[in-house]
Amino acid sequence: MRISEYARRLVSIAAAVIAFTAATAALAADVHIYMTARMMGSMTLSDGRTVATWGFRLGSGMGGAPQVPGPVLQVNQGDHVYIHFQNFSPMDHTIHLHGLDVDQANDGVPQTSFAVPMMGSYTYEFIAPHAGSYNYHCHVDTILHLQMGMYGAINVLPPDGSNHAWDGGPAFDLERTWVTAELDLVWNQQQSAADFTVYEPDYFLVNGRDGGDVHADPYTSFGLVGADTALLRLSNMGYLPVRYDFAALWTEVVASDGRPLPESFDADGLVVAPGERYDVLVRAAAPGVASVGLEYLDLYDGTVRGAASVPVIVSGVPTDVNDFLAGALTVSAGSPSPFAGSVSFAITMQAPGSVVIGVFDVRGRRVREFEMQVESGMIVTWDGRDEDGREAPNGVYHVRFHSGSDVVTRKVLHVR
Amino acid sequence: MSRRSESSRDRTFLVIALTLLIASAMPAASAVVSETLYIRSGQLSTVDGRTLPALCYTSTATGSISPMGPALTLTAGDVLSLTVHNQDDAAHGFEIVGVGGGNSSVSPWSAQTFEFEFPEPGTWLYRDPVGYPLNAGLGLAGAVEVLDPASGYDDEFLWLLSEHSEDWMTAHERGDPVDTSVYRPNYFTINGASGGDIGLDPRAHLVGHVGDRLLIRVVNGGLQLHSLHFHGYHVQVIARNGIDLAAPIEKDTIAIPTGQTAEFVLEPHQPGVFPVHDHVVLSVTANGVYPMGMIVFTEIQP
Numbered sequence: 001m002r003i004s005e006y007a008r009r010l011v012s013i014a015a016a017v018i019a020f021t022a023a024t025a026a027l028a029a030d031v032h033i034y035m036t037a038r039m040m041g042s043m044t045l046s047d048g049r050t051v052a053t054w055g056f057r058l059g060s061g062m063g064g065a066p067q068v069p070g071p072v073l074q075v076n077q078g079d080h081v082y083i084h085f086q087n088f089s090p091m092d093h094t095i096h097l098h099g100l101d102v103d104q105a106n107d108g109v110p111q112t113s114f115a116v117p118m119m120g121s122y123t124y125e126f127i128a129p130h131a132g133s134y135n136y137h138c139h140v141d142t143i144l145h146l147q148m149g150m151y152g153a154i155n156v157l158p159p160d161g162s163n164h165a166w167d168g169g170p171a172f173d174l175e176r177t178w179v180t181a182e183l184d185l186v187w188n189q190q191q192s193a194a195d196f197t198v199y200e201p202d203y204f205l206v207n208g209r210d211g212g213d214v215h216a217d218p219y220t221s222f223g224l225v226g227a228d229t230a231l232l233r234l235s236n237m238g239y240l241p242v243r244y245d246f247a248a249l250w251t252e253v254v255a256s257d258g259r260p261l262p263e264s265f266d267a268d269g270l271v272v273a274p275g276e277r278y279d280v281l282v283r284a285a286a287p288g289v290a291s292v293g294l295e296y297l298d299l300y301d302g303t304v305r306g307a308a309s310v311p312v313i314v315s316g317v318p319t320d321v322n323d324f325l326a327g328a329l330t331v332s333a334g335s336p337s338p339f340a341g342s343v344s345f346a347i348t349m350q351a352p353g354s355v356v357i358g359v360f361d362v363r364g365r366r367v368r369e370f371e372m373q374v375e376s377g378m379i380v381t382w383d384g385r386d387e388d389g390r391e392a393p394n395g396v397y398h399v400r401f402h403s404g405s406d407v408v409t410r411k412v413l414h415v416r
Numbered sequence: 417m418s419r420r421s422e423s424s425r426d427r428t429f430l431v432i433a434l435t436l437l438i439a440s441a442m443p444a445a446s447a448v449v450s451e452t453l454y455i456r457s458g459q460l461s462t463v464d465g466r467t468l469p470a471l472c473y474t475s476t477a478t479g480s481i482s483p484m485g486p487a488l489t490l491t492a493g494d495v496l497s498l499t500v501h502n503q504d505d506a507a508h509g510f511e512i513v514g515v516g517g518g519n520s521s522v523s524p525w526s527a528q529t530f531e532f533e534f535p536e537p538g539t540w541l542y543r544d545p546v547g548y549p550l551n552a553g554l555g556l557a558g559a560v561e562v563l564d565p566a567s568g569y570d571d572e573f574l575w576l577l578s579e580h581s582e583d584w585m586t587a588h589e590r591g592d593p594v595d596t597s598v599y600r601p602n603y604f605t606i607n608g609a610s611g612g613d614i615g616l617d618p619r620a621h622l623v624g625h626v627g628d629r630l631l632i633r634v635v636n637g638g639l640q641l642h643s644l645h646f647h648g649y650h651v652q653v654i655a656r657n658g659i660d661l662a663a664p665i666e667k668d669t670i671a672i673p674t675g676q677t678a679e680f681v682l683e684p685h686q687p688g689v690f691p692v693h694d695h696v697v698l699s700v701t702a703n704g705v706y707p708m709g710m711i712v713f714t715e716i717q718p
Binding site for chain 1: 483553588591597599600602639641643645647649650653662663664666667668669671674685686688689690691694695696697698700701704705707713
């Protein structure tokens with residue numbers, strides 16, 4: 001994803017979050033979610049290639065492109081959830097509510113329930129049974145529709161909507177939902193005509209991003225300050241098991257498939273098989289940038305078919321009260337520098353806020369400017385391009401980070 | 417436990433000695449259960465009407481073969497006395513993974529008798545350890561279920577998962593070397609059947625009632641990972657590889673690596689017809705056609 005896309009995505013997600021927050025404020029509320037299926041989507045991968053996608057989007061209108069993954073849906077345990085689904089596409093689709101143990105009519109399987117035809121609609125209805133992590137996906141010709149992007153996550157909070165893994169379960173300060181999948185270019189291009197006996201995925205996705213773009217996705221990467229606890233909701237909508245390496249972090253696997261585990265365990269080496277979900281508590285072990293490694297494993301011999309990594313920025317345990325002043329901004333040195341493709345910076349903030357990032361050449365001319373919302377920490381990546389998408393010339397650039405009264409400038413060297 | 421000797425005379429003595437030893441050591445309820453398996457090559461029929469050359473354990477010396485070996489059903493405390501007739505031109509063996517037989521070898525066109533003790537109930541995989549993974553991948557695998565007479569389940573089901581690689585099978589039939597570094601199975605079966613055909617097997621097609629307590633034994637007899645997803649229900653995973661878990665784990669998707677087994681208890685809270693399928697969706701196909709692979713249904717009455 002290019003950085004310039006952030007603003008658009010932030011706006012759509014923020015609107016969705018506000019809608020859900022309003023809808024779920026009361027206990028055991030009726031929650032109405034409006035979703036459409038669309039098949040005219042596209043997705044830009046980290047190497048610049050654009051591929052076709054099918055997927056879901058929030059809303060009830062015909063317009064707009066689908067998201068991959070679909071929006072993260074959030075409800076409270078006990079809520080009566082209505083998903084008003086409209087199929088604005090030329091093929092049958094469904095919403096299967098993966099793990100929510102809904103009744104047969106709402107299960108979204110064409111063979112045992114029914115498919116929603118082109119221009120058709122259906123309201124899927126269920127009562128969220130247990131706090132935890134779930135998925136939704138189209139169950140029509142699943143082998144293709146899932147691969148094309150028709151999947152997403154449903155997170156169920158405790159009945160009071162509080163930041164706990166379940167009612168009476170462990171608390172968390174922030175959460176991230178990571179949905180993994182793969183993308184086979186031949187399948188993507190040939191679609192229904194593809195040979196589904198040969199699966200050679202080319203891209204290994206976390207929340208629909210691959211490679212360096214995983215780092216730049218604020219819905220994937222996160223920061224930990226002091227004794228923060230993050231809840232990671234790991235799910236796998238791909239066809240290969242994914243092994244996690246949390247080497248530099250303290251972790252505890254507390255739940256799976258929407259149920260607390262009888263005994264928690266360390267997540268290092270955790271394998272999440274297709275269709276499984278695991279809820280992992282993460283805390284800082286030491287200050288720095290701790291990368292979580294993901295390896296997508298071969299079904300037969302377990303060799304690594306692809307990989308991804310997600311940076312987790314850990315700032316030190318504060319010793320000075322001034323470190324906790326709202327808006328306090330820290331920015332790491334650019335890495336790598338010199339850089340050829342893109343350069344990344346780790347940002348932490350003591351309170352959520354917006355950061356304006358400006359890139360200037362040595363003569364002070366502005367090459368690029370963008371604004372980001374930072375919750376507590378994230379990785380910001382500049383792709384070495386100007387506002388028009390042209391690669392910037394070789395040379396020294398000053399990258400200025402500006403939030404409230406805080407300004408931090410970092411110098412990087414671009415060498416093509 | 418597996419006991420084996422090299423010559424037929426030694427074997428006979430050993431079997432007699434073992435039988436006496438075990439008979440004196442076991443509780444009175446224990447029984448020696450004699451079974452016979454034949455290792456044979458033959459043609460498999462696929463769900464889409466094709467045939468593939470396979471190697472299988474069968475319960476008969478002649479006649480058609482099934483894609484997977486027959487289930488060996490015992491009761492806790494039993495001793496299995498199993499005679500394996502190798503009717504193939506290559507050596508094969510018989511291993512119960514995690515129990516014994518890993519070094520077994522039966523010469524072509526000869527027979528051997530093995531003994532295994534099953535003091536505890538559980539579920540295991542049997543397969544050919546010779547030339548692993550080739551022979552196991554060609555179809556030489558099956559399930560062992562050891563029943564608990566005191567369990568009180570309303571019904572018990574058995575799902576033996578497997579894949580079938582046309583590439584391996586046809587190369588092997590031609591006598592060509594099989595490159596086992598590459599494995600691209602194109603058929604996926606439960607109890608030897610695919611897609612809608614699985615529903616014809618009463619040990620696979622799960623029928624029960626709301627409130628029942630149903631046991632499902634799952635054996636991965638293939639060479640790949642499978643990740644079974646239940647629609648409509650969570651299940652309690654109570655055992656893995658023949659060993660009870662310290663506490664049941666409630667799941668709707670359960671990963672079962674190659675060679676492993678698991679036991680689930682399903683206590684349906686709602687009626688309905690729901691699929692259970694591999695969420696490695698590649699395995700829900702037959703020669704690339706979805707959904708003709710590893711998918712079975714639960715049918716729960718009120």
